Each structure stands twice: as structure tokens, then as C-alpha cells.
Amino acid sequence: MEKSNVSHSCKAVIIGGSAGSIEVLLKILPALPEPLTYTLIIVLHRKHTAESALADLLTSKSRLVIHEVEDKEPLLPGNIYLAPADYHLLIEHSLVFSLDASEKVNYSRPSLDVSFESAADVFGPSLVGILLSGANADGTLGLKAIKRAGGLIIAQKPETARVAYMPQQAIQEAGVDYVLDIFELARLLNLLNNQGD
Amino acid sequence: MIEEHDLDLLLNDLFELYGYDFTNYARASLKRRVQRLCSLDKFPSFAELRYRLRSDETYLKHFVEELTVNVTEMFRDPGFYRVLRQEVIDNLRAKPFIRIWHAGCSTGEEVYSMAILLKEANLLHKSLLYATDLNPTVLEKARKGFFSLSEMKLNSENYIASGGVQDFSSYYTAHYGQVKFDESLSEKMIFSTHNLVSDSSFNEFDLILCRNVLIYFDKSLQERVLRLFYDSLAQLGFLALGTRETLRFSGVEPKFKQFSQEKIWRKVT
Incomplete structure (x- = not known):
């Protein structure tokens, strides 16, 4: 997977995960390049009571600040955004986030499918979708939507996931472009940077 | 999949026929709600949803109720x-x-x-x-x-x-x-x-x-x-x-x- 293989110009990367995904993020976030040339959006299934401790935890492992999204917050390249607990995270064409407190999807709020589909709608081929460890099928339909819109889709290598079910579903159902271990995921996030050079 | 253009037509109908103005609702969420209703109510196409809305005021009532989100609980947060x-x-x-x-x-x-x-x-x-x-x-x-x-x-x-x-x-x-x-x-x-x-x-x-x-x-x-x-x-x-x-x-x-x-x-x- 060399730079020419991820040749499309990446404007946004969206990472989704559930059980076992935080430990992966804690490994790949410290390896992120700086400055980031794309927007990084993280959507995780999380306990409602965890509040913003998760953003602090992830920030502590990254040189970049992780913003826990507030409604109508603008999406800026170079920033990392985390979906807040108990809301679906959507993206408007005007490049601001919209939150949505409607019914759970796949027993989840935030739902990965909801955010992935919305991001695909806005970023089309300039989007990269990554699905990490988890015990639920959420995310697979969303990855399909990203692919339909021309984006690149990737699943964490199930053998490296604490809970393999979620990436496995995506591999079986969505026809992912790459299956990567944690080290390769970190490398990809670096390769996606600075496509202009 | 509902296109932006379809959504515009639908919002225009709702306003012109019934006076409901959803044009300044957050678009991403609204689109999801319409898509959700389209599949819940089993419309084979957007055109059929639009026809039903234009011709059936009882359905309109249901549509508006479902379009707006009514998820709530006591002492939430x-x-x-x-x-x-x-x-x-x-x-x-x-x-x-x-x-x-x-x-x-x-x-x-x-x-x-x-x-x-x-x-x-x-x-x-x-x-x-x-x-x-x-x-x-x-x-x-x-x-x-x-x-x-x-x-x-x-x-x-x-x-x-x-x-x-x-x-x-x-x-x-x-x-x-x-x-x-x-x-x-x-x-x-x-x-x-x-x-x-x-x-x-x-x-x-x-x-x-x-x-x-x-x-x-x-x-x-x-x-x-x-x-x-x-x-x-x-x-x-x-x-x-x-x-x-x-x-x-x-x-x-x-x-x-x-x-x-x-x-x-x-x-x-």
C-alpha cells in the first residue's frame, strides 16, 4: 500500500469503533503527523456517563487537541473531532456538524452507520472510512455508503482486534479496500497526509 | 436514496400546501428523517411518498409527527x-x-x-x-x-x-x-x-x-x-x-x- 494506492486527495477520515477500539486509538493517535492536512472524525460507542473524560484521555495521547463536538461546530482541516455521547453525529454540506438525539440505530447513539453515511454524502470520494474493533454490526452499511460515494474503506485486521465481530462483518459484507493491523493503520493515516506533495 | 433536489420539492410542498416550513431545519438530519419514513412506511420511491403527501392530509399529520424527533425522558441528563x-x-x-x-x-x-x-x-x-x-x-x-x-x-x-x-x-x-x-x-x-x-x-x-x-x-x-x-x-x-x-x-x-x-x-x- 504505497502512496500511489491512496492517490485520491483525502479531505476527511472517519474512524468508527466499539468495544476494544479505544486501545487502538491510543496507539495510532500518537503517531499522527502534524499538521494534519485532513479532518479526522472519531465516532465511538460509549457509555453516556463517560462525559468528556474520553476526549481528555485521547488528547493526552496525541499532540493534537481532540474536540468533543458541539452542535453546529465548524469542521476544520487539521482538527480531530469526537462524537459526543448520546447524540448521532451528522455533517452538513456547509461543513458544520449537526447533532441529532433521535432513536438509537443498531442499539447505538451515536451510530457509526449514521455518521459514515452523512460523511459520505458530504465528502464523496475525498473520504476515508475506517472501522475498528467491536461486537456489533454497526458501521458496515456506513462503509458501503462511503464506497458507493467513491471513498476508500478499511477494516482493522480482525486478528488484531480485541473484539473481531465488527471488522469481520465489514470485510464480509462491505468489500473493504484494505484490512490493516494497528501499525499499518498508523502508517496509512500518515500516508493520507500531504497528498499535494 | 433521496436527492437534495427531491428534498427541496418535498419541503416546498409542505409549505405551500400546509404551511409547515421545514426549509431551515438542519438538512443532514432532516434528510435522514425523510429517508427513515420512506422506508418505515414502505414507499417504493420518493415520487410515491410525495404523491401521498400531496393528496392525503391524514398521512401528512403522521408524516409531520414522525419527521420531528420526540425522543425524551424524565430528568434526562x-x-x-x-x-x-x-x-x-x-x-x-x-x-x-x-x-x-x-x-x-x-x-x-x-x-x-x-x-x-x-x-x-x-x-x-x-x-x-x-x-x-x-x-x-x-x-x-x-x-x-x-x-x-x-x-x-x-x-x-x-x-x-x-x-x-x-x-x-x-x-x-x-x-x-x-x-x-x-x-x-x-x-x-x-x-x-x-x-x-x-x-x-x-x-x-x-x-x-x-x-x-x-x-x-x-x-x-x-x-x-x-x-x-x-x-x-x-x-x-x-x-x-x-x-x-x-x-x-x-x-x-x-x-x-x-x-x-x-x-x-x-x-x-
């Missing part, structure tokens, strides 16, 4: 209610009369939560709770004060987490899977339709709660509604928004001062 209970309500205590507006009250869970807080603070007798929504069906439900018994476990846990010390079940009586809340709580509630998109201010309030309603609006409509709230608040009145809603991106921000870590502001100018 207990930490917020703890601040209301411990800090906000004390600031209202000295007033001869307390007026509260629940804007976008849905099926009324929040209004009943507030009535319980006021009753426990011994202030309900001098309070009035105005509860408004654009949707007459949810208002009717709120007015009756019936809720599903199955929701009471969560509501009761929220109540306790918000600092409640009474037996929560003492506030209602259960009948066949439903509960009816005590009429002493609803005596001070006034239910009315009010559309934040088009209607204006109708009173002056000491506290306005509008939690997880503005998220469904675009920035221009949010701005209109926040002005409306500003105009409807007494000096030093409180405005309460949802956990991830903010005045940060609005022109009214300098006119308010954040009151607590929870999303509560006071009108200061």
Missing part, C-alpha cells in the same frame, strides 16, 4: 437537573411569581420533571409552566399526563441521580401498563401549540428550557430562535439548552453569561 435543583431554582425563590417556558416540550417528560423539582422546593404554587410544541398530538399526550409504566425505571433512576430523595412512584398511580401523574403537578401547566419557526414571543419568562430542539435547526433558524428567547426572558432570566448545544456560534452570546458547567446561561444585558 441528571447532572443538569441537579444544577437546576441546587442553583437555578434558589435564584427564583424570591420572585413573587415564576414563569417557565418549555419550548419544544414534546410529550411532556421535561415539564413534569420541572413540576416535581418546583413542588419539592415548595415553589410550585407560585409557578406557571408554559409547555409548547408545534405538534398537537404530542401536546395532547403531555396534557393528559399518561406515560408508559416501562419507562418509570429509567425515570426513577434519573430522578435519584438528579438529587431526588422522595419515593418517585409517589408522584403517579399505575393502571394497566400506564401511569398517570398526580394532578397537583399538572395544575400549573399550560399547553399550547407554538412553532419556533414562525411564531413570536408571548410572555416574559424567568427560565426558558429548550433542550435538544435547536440541534434540528440550521444556523440561521437557530439565530432567530435564540433572539426570540432573548426577547422572551426577564433580566437575569435563565436559558437552558441541551448537553452539546451552545451559544458559542451565535450573535446573542455577548448578551448572556454562562451560569454553570451545565448548558445554562443568564441574560445579562
Whole structure:
């Protein structure tokens, strides 16, 4: 997977995960390049009571600040955004986030499918979708939507996931472009940077 | 998959035929809601959904009800209610009369939560709770004060987490899977339709709660509604928004001062 293989110009990367995904993020976030040339959006299934401790935890492992999204917050390249607990995270064409407190999807709020589909709608081929460890099928339909819109889709290598079910579903159902271990995921996030050079 | 252009046609129909203006709703969420209804109600195509909406006023009613989000619970976000209970309500205590507006009250869970807080603070007798929504069906439900018994476990846990010390079940009586809340709580509630998109201010309030309603609006409509709230608040009145809603991106921000870590502001100018 060399730079020419991820040749499309990446404007946004969206990472989704559930059980076992935080430990992966804690490994790949410290390896992120700086400055980031794309927007990084993280959507995780999380306990409602965890509040913003998760953003602090992830920030502590990254040189970049992780913003826990507030409604109508603008999406800026170079920033990392985390979906807040108990809301679906959507993206408007005007490049601001919209939150949505409607019914759970796949027993989840935030739902990965909801955010992935919305991001695909806005970023089309300039989007990269990554699905990490988890015990639920959420995310697979969303990855399909990203692919339909021309984006690149990737699943964490199930053998490296604490809970393999979620990436496995995506591999079986969505026809992912790459299956990567944690080290390769970190490398990809670096390769996606600075496509202009 | 509904295209942007289809959504425009549909919003135009809703406005021209029925006077409902959803054009300044947050587009991403609205599109999802329409798509969801299209699949729930098993329309084979967008064109058939549009035809049904144009020709069947009964379906329209259902459509509008389902398009707007009515997901709510009592004492939702207990930490917020703890601040209301411990800090906000004390600031209202000295007033001869307390007026509260629940804007976008849905099926009324929040209004009943507030009535319980006021009753426990011994202030309900001098309070009035105005509860408004654009949707007459949810208002009717709120007015009756019936809720599903199955929701009471969560509501009761929220109540306790918000600092409640009474037996929560003492506030209602259960009948066949439903509960009816005590009429002493609803005596001070006034239910009315009010559309934040088009209607204006109708009173002056000491506290306005509008939690997880503005998220469904675009920035221009949010701005209109926040002005409306500003105009409807007494000096030093409180405005309460949802956990991830903010005045940060609005022109009214300098006119308010954040009151607590929870999303509560006071009108200061």
C-alpha cells in the first residue's frame, strides 16, 4: 500500500469503533503527523456517563487537541473531532456538524452507520472510512455508503482486534479496500497526509 | 436514496400546501428523517411518498409527527437537573411569581420533571409552566399526563441521580401498563401549540428550557430562535439548552453569561 494506492486527495477520515477500539486509538493517535492536512472524525460507542473524560484521555495521547463536538461546530482541516455521547453525529454540506438525539440505530447513539453515511454524502470520494474493533454490526452499511460515494474503506485486521465481530462483518459484507493491523493503520493515516506533495 | 433536489420539492410542498416550513431545519438530519419514513412506511420511491403527501392530509399529520424527533425522558441528563435543583431554582425563590417556558416540550417528560423539582422546593404554587410544541398530538399526550409504566425505571433512576430523595412512584398511580401523574403537578401547566419557526414571543419568562430542539435547526433558524428567547426572558432570566448545544456560534452570546458547567446561561444585558 504505497502512496500511489491512496492517490485520491483525502479531505476527511472517519474512524468508527466499539468495544476494544479505544486501545487502538491510543496507539495510532500518537503517531499522527502534524499538521494534519485532513479532518479526522472519531465516532465511538460509549457509555453516556463517560462525559468528556474520553476526549481528555485521547488528547493526552496525541499532540493534537481532540474536540468533543458541539452542535453546529465548524469542521476544520487539521482538527480531530469526537462524537459526543448520546447524540448521532451528522455533517452538513456547509461543513458544520449537526447533532441529532433521535432513536438509537443498531442499539447505538451515536451510530457509526449514521455518521459514515452523512460523511459520505458530504465528502464523496475525498473520504476515508475506517472501522475498528467491536461486537456489533454497526458501521458496515456506513462503509458501503462511503464506497458507493467513491471513498476508500478499511477494516482493522480482525486478528488484531480485541473484539473481531465488527471488522469481520465489514470485510464480509462491505468489500473493504484494505484490512490493516494497528501499525499499518498508523502508517496509512500518515500516508493520507500531504497528498499535494 | 433521496436527492437534495427531491428534498427541496418535498419541503416546498409542505409549505405551500400546509404551511409547515421545514426549509431551515438542519438538512443532514432532516434528510435522514425523510429517508427513515420512506422506508418505515414502505414507499417504493420518493415520487410515491410525495404523491401521498400531496393528496392525503391524514398521512401528512403522521408524516409531520414522525419527521420531528420526540425522543425524551424524565430528568434526562441528571447532572443538569441537579444544577437546576441546587442553583437555578434558589435564584427564583424570591420572585413573587415564576414563569417557565418549555419550548419544544414534546410529550411532556421535561415539564413534569420541572413540576416535581418546583413542588419539592415548595415553589410550585407560585409557578406557571408554559409547555409548547408545534405538534398537537404530542401536546395532547403531555396534557393528559399518561406515560408508559416501562419507562418509570429509567425515570426513577434519573430522578435519584438528579438529587431526588422522595419515593418517585409517589408522584403517579399505575393502571394497566400506564401511569398517570398526580394532578397537583399538572395544575400549573399550560399547553399550547407554538412553532419556533414562525411564531413570536408571548410572555416574559424567568427560565426558558429548550433542550435538544435547536440541534434540528440550521444556523440561521437557530439565530432567530435564540433572539426570540432573548426577547422572551426577564433580566437575569435563565436559558437552558441541551448537553452539546451552545451559544458559542451565535450573535446573542455577548448578551448572556454562562451560569454553570451545565448548558445554562443568564441574560445579562
